Amino acid sequence: xxxxSTKPLSMLxxxxxxxxxxxxxxxxLERVRASNTLTLGYLPDFAxxxxxxxxxxxxxxxxxxxxxxxxxxxxLGLPSLQVRLExxxxxxEVSAVSSGRIDILCTPTTATLERRKSVSYSVPVYTxxxxxxxxxxxxxxxxxxxxxxxxxxxxxxxxxINNGLARQTYATAEGGVTEQWVRQQMRxxxxxxxxxxxxxxxxxxxxVADGKADAFFADRILLKSRIARDYPNGELVVxxxxxxxxxxxxxxxxxxxxxxxxxxxxxxxxxRSGEIEQAYDKYLGGISDSAxxxxxxYALP
Amino acid sequence: MAxxxxxxxxxxxxxxVTVNMMGSGIIMLPTNMAQLGAVSLLSWIFTAIGSMAIAYxxxxxxxxxxxxxxxxxxxxxxxxxxxxxxxxxxxFLSLAIANVAVAISAVGYxxxxxxxxxxxxxxxxxxxxxxxxxxxxxNFGGPSITGKIGAFxxxxxxxxxxxxxxxxxxxxxxxxxxxxxNPNSLPISxxxxxxxxxxxxxxxxxxxxxxxxxxxxxxxxxxxLACLFGTLxxxxxxxxxxxxxxxxxPNAELANSxxxxxxxxxxxxNPMVGNIIMALAVMACVGSLLGWQFTxxxxxxxxxxxxxxxxxxxxxxxMNAPVVxxxxxxxxxxLMALSTISPDAxxxxxxxxxxxxxxxxxxxxxxxxxxxxxxxxxxxxSAVYTRNLVVLLIAVAYSLYALYAxxxxxxxGGTLVLAFGYLLYGFLAKRFVNEPVADLNRGNxx
Numbered sequence: 001x002x003x004x005s006t007k008p009l010s011m012l013x014x015x016x017x018x019x020x021x022x023x024x025x026x027x028x029l030e031r032v033r034a035s036n037t038l039t040l041g042y043l044p045d046f047a048x049x050x051x052x053x054x055x056x057x058x059x060x061x062x063x064x065x066x067x068x069x070x071x072x073x074x075x076l077g078l079p080s081l082q083v084r085l086e087x088x089x090x091x092x093e094v095s096a097v098s099s100g101r102i103d104i105l106c107t108p109t110t111a112t113l114e115r116r117k118s119v120s121y122s123v124p125v126y127t128x129x130x131x132x133x134x135x136x137x138x139x140x141x142x143x144x145x146x147x148x149x150x151x152x153x154x155x156x157x158x159x160x161i162n163n164g165l166a167r168q169t170y171a172t173a174e175g176g177v178t179e180q181w182v183r184q185q186m187r188x189x190x191x192x193x194x195x196x197x198x199x200x201x202x203x204x205x206x207x208v209a210d211g212k213a214d215a216f217f218a219d220r221i222l223l224k225s226r227i228a229r230d231y232p233n234g235e236l237v238v239x240x241x242x243x244x245x246x247x248x249x250x251x252x253x254x255x256x257x258x259x260x261x262x263x264x265x266x267x268x269x270x271x272r273s274g275e276i277e278q279a280y281d282k283y284l285g286g287i288s289d290s291a292x293x294x295x296x297x298y299a300l301p
Numbered sequence: 302m303a304x305x306x307x308x309x310x311x312x313x314x315x316x317x318v319t320v321n322m323m324g325s326g327i328i329m330l331p332t333n334m335a336q337l338g339a340v341s342l343l344s345w346i347f348t349a350i351g352s353m354a355i356a357y358x359x360x361x362x363x364x365x366x367x368x369x370x371x372x373x374x375x376x377x378x379x380x381x382x383x384x385x386x387x388x389x390x391x392x393f394l395s396l397a398i399a400n401v402a403v404a405i406s407a408v409g410y411x412x413x414x415x416x417x418x419x420x421x422x423x424x425x426x427x428x429x430x431x432x433x434x435x436x437x438x439x440n441f442g443g444p445s446i447t448g449k450i451g452a453f454x455x456x457x458x459x460x461x462x463x464x465x466x467x468x469x470x471x472x473x474x475x476x477x478x479x480x481x482x483n484p485n486s487l488p489i490s491x492x493x494x495x496x497x498x499x500x501x502x503x504x505x506x507x508x509x510x511x512x513x514x515x516x517x518x519x520x521x522x523x524x525x526l527a528c529l530f531g532t533l534x535x536x537x538x539x540x541x542x543x544x545x546x547x548x549x550x551p552n553a554e555l556a557n558s559x560x561x562x563x564x565x566x567x568x569x570x571n572p573m574v575g576n577i578i579m580a581l582a583v584m585a586c587v588g589s590l591l592g593w594q595f596t597x598x599x600x601x602x603x604x605x606x607x608x609x610x611x612x613x614x615x616x617x618x619x620m621n622a623p624v625v626x627x628x629x630x631x632x633x634x635x636l637m638a639l640s641t642i643s644p645d646a647x648x649x650x651x652x653x654x655x656x657x658x659x660x661x662x663x664x665x666x667x668x669x670x671x672x673x674x675x676x677x678x679x680x681x682x683s684a685v686y687t688r689n690l691v692v693l694l695i696a697v698a699y700s701l702y703a704l705y706a707x708x709x710x711x712x713x714g715g716t717l718v719l720a721f722g723y724l725l726y727g728f729l730a731k732r733f734v735n736e737p738v739a740d741l742n743r744g745n746x747x
Contacts, residue, residue, distance in 0.1 A: 137422070140648040154655025155707045156333075157502035158326040158589075159399035161406055161651060167559045192332065192559045 028103050028252070028259035029076065037082045038072050040065045041102030044087035047225045048283040049126070050107045057085050060283035064125055064267065064276070065106035065250070071266045090200075094118050097251045104263065108248035120254045122263045124247030124298045125276070126284075127291055130178060131220035133208055133227065133238050138215075142168065146215060147241045168193035171204045171213040181244060182217050201226055209236055217243075221284055247298070264300055271299035307621045309516055311523040313448025316455040317513065317592045318531025322506035323458055323538065324589020325403045328410065328582050330539075331546045331561035333499050339481045339547045340489060341496030342540070348497065349536045351699030352504030355665065356532035358696045359511055360525035361689055362672050365679040367521035370603045371511035372664045375671035378678070382609075382733050387722045388667050389604035391660035392512075394718065396597040397630060398657035400590060401637045401650075404432040407586045413560070413579060422642045429638045436591040437631045440598065443620030444516035447595045454588025457581040458538075461562045466541030472569050473548040481552035501703050503539060505661055507532045508668075509596045515606075516599060516621065598627045608732055652714065655707065659715030662704045669696050 032038050042062060044052035050059040062085075069083045088096045093109065096102045098118045108126045109115075132146055144150065154160075172178045174197035182195055196213060198204040205226055207213035216223075223238045252260050270276045276295065280287045287295075309317070334341040362375040370377065370385065372392060377385035408428035412419035418428045440447050483492060510528040514520045517527075546565050547555065558564045560579050567575025598614075602623040605615035614626035640650035672693055676686055704712065 137644055140644060140651065153708045154652070154711045155502045155658040155703075156498055157399075157505050157658050157661075158322070158324065159402035159406075159654045159657060160326075161402050161409075161654065192557050 028100075028256045029072070029262070031100065032072060032081070032103060033076050033078065036078065036080075037084050038069050039084045039086050039102045040069065041086050041088050041093075041096055041105045041107075043090060043093070043105075043107040046107050046222070047229065048221065052087055055085075057087070060279050061106040061108055061125065061250070063279050063283075064270065065104065067270060067275070068104065068263055068266045071262060075262060093251065097253055100253065103253070103259070105251035107250075109251055110246045110248050115251075116254075118254060119251045120256070120260055121249040121251060122260065123267050123300060124249045124294075125267060126221075126248045127294050128246045128248045129220045129242035130181065130217060130244040130246070131223060131239050131242055132215045132217045133205060133223045133236050134215050135208055135211065136235050136237050138237075142214060143237075143239070146239055168214040169207075169212065170195045171198050171207050171216040173198055173200060173204060173218060178217050185243070202230070205230065205236065224285070245294075247294075268299040268301075271295050307443050307445050308518045309444045309448040309513060310518055311526060313445075313452055314510055314513060314517050314523055314527035315530045315534070317448065317451050317595070318507060318510045318527050319534050319538075320451060320455050320458060320585060320589045321509045321592045321596065322504060322531065322535045323462065323585075324506075324592070325406050325586045326503055327458070327462055327539070327542075328560070328562070328586065330499065330503070331543050331555060331565075332558050334496065334543055335481065335547060335550075335552055335555035335558075335561075337487075337492055337496050337499070338483045338485060338552065339478050339544075340483045340487075340492040341499060342544055342547070343489075343493050344496035344500050345536075345540045345543075347493075348500040348503065349540065351695065351702075352507065352532060353536065354692050354696040354699060355504065355669065356507050356528050358669050358672050358689070358693050359508060360528045361692075362668065362675055363511055363514075363525035363528065364521070365681065366671075366675045367514070367524070369515045369606065371514055371600065372508055372668040373600075373604060373607075374514075375511070375668040375675065376664065378671040378674040380667055380671070383723070383726050383730065384667055384671075385607060386604070386609045386726045386729060387719065388664040389600060389609060390722045390725065391715075391719060392664045393597065393600050393604070393610075395657040395661040395664075396593060396600065397633055398637065398653050399661075400433065400593050400597060401429065401634050401640075402654045402657075403586070403590050403593065404429045404436075404634075404638070405641060407432055407583065407590060410579070410583045410586060414583070426638060426641045429641055430635050432587060432590060433594075433634045433638060434631055436587065436594045437627050439591055440595050440627055441618070441620070441622050441624055443618070443622040444513070444595070446620070447591065451588060451592055454584050454591065457583070457585030457588055461566065461578045461581050461585075462542045463538045465545060465562065465565060466538055469542070469545035469549060469565070469569075473545050475548060477551055478544075478548035481547050481555070484552050484556075498706060500539070501706055502658055504532065504535070505658065507535075508665070509592065511668075512596045512599050512603075515603060516595075594627065594630070597630050598623050601626050601630065609729055652710065655711035656714035656718065659704060659707050659711050660718055662700055662707070663715065663719060665700045666697060666704070669693060669700065 042050035042057050044050065044057065046059070048059055049061040050057055066083070073079055073081045086102050088102065093105055094115055097105050110128060111121045134143060134146065170182055170193050172182050172195065179197060193214070196207070198207060201218050201222055204213070204216035204218060205223070208216045209231055220238060220242060227236050227238060250263065252263060277287055366375060366378060368374050373385045373388040376388040405425070408418050408425055411428065418424050439450055487495070507528060510524050510531060514524055517523050546561060549565055550561070550568060555561055555564070562582055563575040563579035566578040601610055601614035602617070604610040605612055605626070613629060614623060616623060616625045618624045637650065640646035672689065676689060681689070
């Protein structure tokens with residue numbers, strides 16, 4: 001969109017070149033310089049990472065992205081560079097980056113090999129942790145097995161009450177790594193359950209709140225933030241256990257090493273200076289020891 | 302005996318023992334075993350031998366000591382009056398707690414037919430209390446009626462479980478069993494050690510024959526036979542049904558089934574038959590609760606007859622049923638059922654259920670050791686004595702292992718309850734100060 005240029009011929013040439021198997025090298029910085037605009041894409045409903053507030057956005061990822069914008073201004077020597085925020089839908093996050101409609105997707109996402117065919121990623125800015133939300137009234141046995149503990153450590157005899165482990169319903173957002181993971185793990189979790197899929201996190205949380213599902217699996221921080229917003233009375237509980245970790249990063253255009261290097265430099269410096277830790281404290285409720293160890297692994301020296 | 306028609310027959314007592322043992326535990330057992338794989342079937346070798354040894358010793362106690370009192374009477378032979386009281390006290394607590402738990406499980410199974418029951422805490426409470434009282438009131442007709450109802454509800458186990466042990470073989474495929482052998486690829490020793498806890502306590506309940514001594518025709522013959530036949534029958538049916546089912550239903554499906562017996566019948570015939578089987582299994586579960594209410598009331602009655610529990614437990618109506626005691630047991634269970642209302646209380650109650658297995662096993666050991674004195678008093682021949690001694694040691698070793706495997710929390714709780722029992726007995730002991738020690742004299746004079 002903001003790629004409109006006064007030189008249609010060279011544009012056409014660029015298009016043809018970019019179709020060649022060898023990537024001709026997307027040039028985000030050049031595009032930014034030409035349009036005098038840096039477009040930060042974000043998912044508008046992803047608290048505490050990115051939330052739309054009027055025509056602005058805030059959240060952990062937005063703070064990080066604004067730092068990157070500052071660095072772009074310095075690098076290009078354009079102090080008056082316009083920083084534009086563009087909210088996008090989940091379904092178009094990859095195409096928005098690969099088409100150049102946005103220059104970077106601030107909201108962290110998990111890289112997959114499939115996505116890497118179309119886009120590239122920064123160093124991780126967050127470690128997603130797969131966890132589950134259950135109802136406060138859930139049987140203790142269910143909460144225990146989901147937390148990785150033995151359901152009951154006493155004898156199993158005729159009086160052992162089996163409820164809590166039979167006829168459960170799990171929910172997860174359709175598609176993606178979580179669904180595959182839950183399908184694989186159901187047996188090992190030792191619970192007799194059926195899996196239903198939902199369109200998004202809100203639907204999944206609602207199923208648990210309405211008692212139609214016993215556990216909904218999704219990223220722990222997202223769950224916490226949604227529940228704090230929509231179910232403040234404490235009827236839903238996010239488990240302490242993290243089943244799987246997955247680094248989440250900012251999406252950038254594929255094949256643009258210069259821009260990617262700039263992004264990674266800013267982020268690595270923020271890791272080292274402790275700025276990321278402050279942002280973590282501010283938005284994500286403090287940092288765990290394991291996350292802290294990962295920080296030093298994520299930052300490039 | 303004048304009122305023999307109001308007593309239970311051998312058949313009634315044997316079915317009582319079998320249903321009491323299998324009633325609620327068998328329903329989910331194939332699923333739990335399938336989660337480990339068919340390799341778990343090997344644990345039956347250990348469990349069946351150990352539990353038959355216990356049943357044999359109880360039967361021998363019954364042969365040589367046909368007096369009223371069941372486990373407590375056998376205990377008294379070696380451990381005197383305080384042993385009698387503590388055995389009854391521990392066993393009574395165990396049954397009262399277990400009955401509430403069985404009722405809660407039964408409501409869970411019933412909710413497949415009446416979804417309202419699983420719609421919240423209050424329906425669960427109402428259902429549990431309803432079942433507790435239904436099974437108590439059904440006992441008001443006396444032992445003979447209880448035996449007859451039991452003879453009916455036992456079909457709820459016979460048709461799905463015992464039936465499967467016979468007809469299931471027509472659909473049995475060895476390759477399905479072979480594929481299910483060890484799906485988690487555990488080392489065999491680890492798989493067996495994980496499987497033993499699934500079947501270790503499955504035999505609890507075999508003592509219910511001895512507890513019914515007062516209410517059965519010709520107890521000297523029928524109590525030992527019912528104990529042996531009931532336990533043997535349950536062991537055979539346990540082993541056959543859990544084996545054949547793993548050769549019919551593929552492992553992955555069985556391991557994720559909330560109603561394995563219904564599933565296998567639905568597979569063999571059609572889903573309608575599966576639902577009928579589920580209904581029968583629930584009926585058997587409720588039938589077992591009926592049997593346990595009977596055993597609980599009998600235990601209290603026999604202890605009250607010895608002047609060790611409140612006298613109200615020993616009053617019987619014209620049908621030979623201790624109605625007042627049953628109502629008292631019902632009130633106690635209703636109070637415990639209140640725990641279903643909050644998840645925190647339910648968590649506490651599940652600790653009580655574990656503790657109840659401990660207070661069931663301690664009486665096993667005190668009663669089994671009574672056999673040594675019982676044989677001495679009965680002047681049994683040295684061949685019988687040696688044979689029984691060997692079996693006794695196996696039985697005690699198995700009981701001790703089962704006690705150990707209950708885990709430290711349950712054993713600690715059980716020990717505290719036991720120690721508290723000594724305080725209670727302290728208040729009762731003065732009743733026996735001036736009583737002649739007739740039993741011991743009798744033993745010496747023989």
